[in-house]
Amino acid sequence: MKLYTAIFIAAISMPVASVAGICSLEFGDVSDIRQALGVGVLTAFIMLVAALILFLAGIPATLRRLRPQTNSSN
Structure with a gap:
């Protein structure tokens, strides 16, 4: 969820910045x-x-979620 939040914040940063100015x-x-x-x-x-x-904080959880999928396919 942190990754999605980080992407959302990054996407709205430019419109919000222009409105703030x-x-x-x-x-x-x-x-x-x-x-x-x-x-x-x-x-x-x-x-x-x-x-x-937020993006960097969400990477470990994403890696934990992806790791079992790669091990079960072997």
Whole structure:
């Protein structure tokens, strides 16, 4: 399940990052477009790091689930 969650987070990171940049500009949190782009980049980076951590945490469970299938076919 962690792998699917990681893939989902990675897939939605770019749309969420662009919305975060646009909203920060619209709500007046930043003063120009370069700072809004920075907010978007930071948001995407944080989401992708979280997705990478979840992906790496899900690998051992996936390997345990796949290992009995390969041994039973011998």
